[in-house]
Amino acid sequence: MMRAWLLPMLFVLCGSAVGAAQIVNGDIAAAAVLLLVFLALAGVNSPLIFPKSIGAQEAQRRSAVDGRPVVFWRPGCTYCMRLRLRLGRSARRAYWVNIWRDPAGAAAVRAVNDGNETVPTVVVAGRPHTNPDPGWVREQLSRSV
Incomplete structure (x- = not known):
């Protein structure tokens, strides 16, 4: 079961890290957009769409x-x-x-x-x-x- 969620979890973690880096740089809009993209990738790669x-x-x-x-x-x-x-x-x-x-x-x-x-x-x-x-x-x- 954990194996099925590994890729989506990696997308969420990477999106969070990239978003946090953008917030530190002061670009909140870019952080929000990037986080949404990574969340969408996590959703598409999750077992939930099947x-x-x-x-x-x-x-x-x-x-x-x-x-x-x-x-x-x-x-x-x-x-x-x-x-x-x-x-x-x-x-x-x-x-x-x-x-x-x-x-x-x-x-x-x-x-x-x-x-x-x-x-x-x-x-x-x-x-x-x-x-x-x-x-x-x-x-x-x-x-x-």
């Missing part, structure tokens, strides 16, 4: 029933953020598995990516797709409804 993660086995069971894609991801991954943001509201229809919280999910990703934890890995109808185009994933989500 739908609630479930375990890999539960996600695969549910996907077998309703055909929805399973997305394996990890916090701090720019490609995962890109996928999540480009999917918009439709991202909630997929099953999201945080591989840093679920060892079975990490093992499933390694099994299909030559031993690497390459994410996002999207599984549709039992077939894995590593770092797929967000438009394609959106199309798969619309088919599964």
Whole structure:
């Protein structure tokens, strides 16, 4: 759990240090702007922007029933953020598995990516797709409804 929040906490700490340095230099406006930028970076890199993660086995069971894609991801991954943001509201229809919280999910990703934890890995109808185009994933989500 702590590992998922490491990058956001570093952004907050760095933003605080940079903001404090700007305040010491007498530039309060720059301090406020920089702090807001670092807070935004922390928010985007936090697990909060992703739908609630479930375990890999539960996600695969549910996907077998309703055909929805399973997305394996990890916090701090720019490609995962890109996928999540480009999917918009439709991202909630997929099953999201945080591989840093679920060892079975990490093992499933390694099994299909030559031993690497390459994410996002999207599984549709039992077939894995590593770092797929967000438009394609959106199309798969619309088919599964």
